[in-house]
Amino acid sequence: MDSYRSRAAHNERVRRKKQRKKHIRIFILILLLFIMAGVFLILSLVNKIDEIKNHPLEQVSMNEGLSDPNLKDFTNIVVFGVDSRANALRENTRSDSIILVSINNKTHDVKLTSVFRDTYTRIDGHGYTKINHAYSYGGPDLAVNTINQNFDLDVQDFITVNFSALSNVIDALGGITLNIHKNERKWVNAYARDVAKINGTSYEKIKKPGKQTVSGVQATGYCRVRYTKGGDFTRAARQRRVMKALMTKAKHSSPLKLYRVLNEMLPQIYTSLTTQEILQLGMYLPFYDIKTSRGFPYKLDCHRASDGIYYDFPTTLTSNVTTLHKKLFDTKNYTPTKTVQEITAGMGY
Template sequence: MAKEKKKKKGRLIAILLLEVFILAVLVVVFKMNNMMNKIQYNDEDDEYIQQNEEVEVVTGYRNIAIFGVDSRDNALDKDTHSDTIIIASIDNQTKDVKLASVYRDTYVNIPGEGYNKINAAYFKGGYSLALSTLNTNFDLDIKEYVTVNFQAVVNVVDMLGGIELDIQENELKYLNGYVRELNRINGTNVSGLKSAGTQVVNGTQATAYARIRYTKGGDFKRTERQRIVITKIFNKIKSSDLSTINGVIDELFPQIQTNLKSTELLMLAKDVMSYDIVDQTGFPFEKDAHTYKKVSYVFPINLQDNVSKLHEFLYNEVGYVPSNTVQEYSSYVEGIRAQ
């Protein structure tokens, strides 16, 4: 009888613990859903996203386009240039992440608009035209996007207690110049850096570093700096406590627009500790920057070869043969580049 009571008590404790666990999970899910509601959800133009018909969907990977805009009034839709364009490719099995920055001045064919700088696509038609431009020029099948107001980077880095960057001598004066500019914009009084070298920088200094484009390498080097800052922030978040992460979410989420549903975001969030940014690059790989009709562009040197290399980088797909559409664009761009 005593043994039966003990068993019954054990079962009751187990049930009670299970109920407490379920309640805790529900609280976390409820809290996360509340956080997700702060994001500007926008999928109204999904039906207009184009891709080349002959391109097969690559399985085993999830590709998300990240658009970074500098919008002081938090306008994340059209009428703002996407000065940062990053393709994030996630290997669903290994959770490895690769980042490919597309140079904002890259000369491409914007569907229905003609040839222009790729950052004009977001300005003219929002996320759907920007995704269509990536897909049709580079044989991709990206349907998901995240647009971020990079003014939020300042506060996020500060919340994380800063990030460590290796500042080169030739970057120092430009970084401090951008710090002064950001102070004027944000009404702050953040000091510049006194010397180069590896050091912990605050949000204003990190954002200033990501904006440098006047050293050797110009905009190509600038996109590399942006990927470094993103990687540093990502790794710092992974090692932060829950309270800090909540603060970052509260700051960042209202300045994000995406067509990812809250359930999809929750699925991505639950695996965040498993993700590793394993490689990063700029695109096009082979390029030629010069003016055409008094406008500065980045011309891919042989677009179809660049697209083949991009598929190898993103999907480990060796020997990819670009579509007829890309080959046609490639021939046209080569003709313009030669002028």
């Protein structure tokens, strides 16, 4: 009897051992499949990165005497949204939106700053005019230089997107959540129809106001609305809301969905960022936390100049730049460079 029990116990141990080995083999097989899938996705993504329209900023400089010690702790990237029906990204098109993305390299906090496109600025070789003309005159090089010179910044990178890129990325994420107000709805639908025509896609009308998930075409239409109270200022605020909603949705998306987003986005952007920098930004995406979203200049006077054109005049540029460095980089009592002071004097304020 004891011999029978001993053999049974032995057989049970052998059976369990075989089961464990089988489970281990299955686990290893699944792990290998995941690794192979990951390698495939990474290689595929790297191939997509090779399709990026890359443009290193070789002629970008900062103002002489710029001495904000906190700047070194931040990565500043300017995002240009171009109003290009022909989907041109390089130049000969005005920047419909200019958003400065400031990333704290230590805390990963992100601050978004819209530069109002009608802001009165000095552009090298073109005198004083609206800041959104800089991209048309000289592409991203001149546009980034204009931002650095007028605002005492050290922006070294840019990303340019157009209607198609924005709407396609949002669709790849499964849409974003926006609160569409009653006075915005008809304009969103009108602009969405225009965007759909440019992209060669269909669109659905937003049927009622309120918080809802919108498609890429609808969100892009929302970005373009300017015929409501506040005009271009509320339009810039809408653009920041879309960027914030997009980043938040991406932050909480699965790796597979992010892969689809990057797969869709990368061939459609124009940027100075290298492959390594793009991958690094993507790696830190889950840790980014958008803290503030503001428009710039903080204080301005909108009126018609002697040339008969309306501009947003900073009041004054020097005081706005001092406040900008405080809000973005926590720099107290920043003193603008001589370049900014000279530009301010030339404005007549």
